[in-house]
Amino acid sequence: MKPALKRASLLAGVSLVVVAPLSALALAHVSLNTTPCMPLGFYQAVAQKPLAVGQTWTVCVPQTWTVYGLHRGYLHPGSACPGGSQALLKKIAALPGQTVTVTKTGVRIDGHLWPMSAPLTRDTAGRPLISDYDVHQIPAGYVWVMGLSPQAWDSRYYGAIPDKDLLNREKAVLIWR
Known part of the structure; x- marks a missing residue:
């Protein structure tokens, strides 16, 4: 086999091994979280049902905060929001x-402390x-x-x-x- 054909075959094989699983994940509405704000791993979009405390969602920050978040690197450029x-x-x-109360010691929701929620003074x-x-x-x-x-950029800010x-x-x- 000629070297160029060998390289093309190798590239096609590697592409198939990488692209096929990623395409299957996208079709199944599965995404990868790589940020430290939530556990690292794969998440799948599911039926929305009525809103409930404790549910995990993908969210857009208020647009007035988007420029700030992009400038500081808290947000990544994209088209979702x-x-x-x-x-x-x-x-x-x-x-x-x-009722949510934000103090230096943390965030309390109806009096219950949210874990690791003390607002940071510096990023x-x-x-x-x-x-x-x-x-x-x-x-x-x-x-x-x-x-x-504790490092999450969220409603505390x-x-x-x-x-x-x-x-x-x-x-x-x-x-x-």
Whole structure:
């Protein structure tokens, strides 16, 4: 076999091994989370059902925060959200009618402390962060979203988000960490 034909055959074989599984995952609405805000792994979009605390969703941050998030690297460029960013993976922590209190010691939802939720004063690059310290009554049409890591960029910093900015409910398929 000629070297050029051998290289072409090898490239075709490698492409098939890589492209076929990725295509199958995309068709099954499976995505890979590589951010530390939620467990690393594969998540699949599932039936949306009524909103409930604890559900995992892909979300868009309020558009007024998109430029800030892109500039600081909290968001990656993409087409999922208005303003040209990818969506984030977050948990619904509070629904309309619930009370969220953000203090230096953490986020309390109806008096219950969300794990590892003390707002940071600086991000991982050492830049100052401003938290939304206050008592928030979640209004109709909004939700409070949180990550599962102290470093998550979530409602502690940008407040409640409109529920219309929830894109897909996600179920962990295979996670590690």
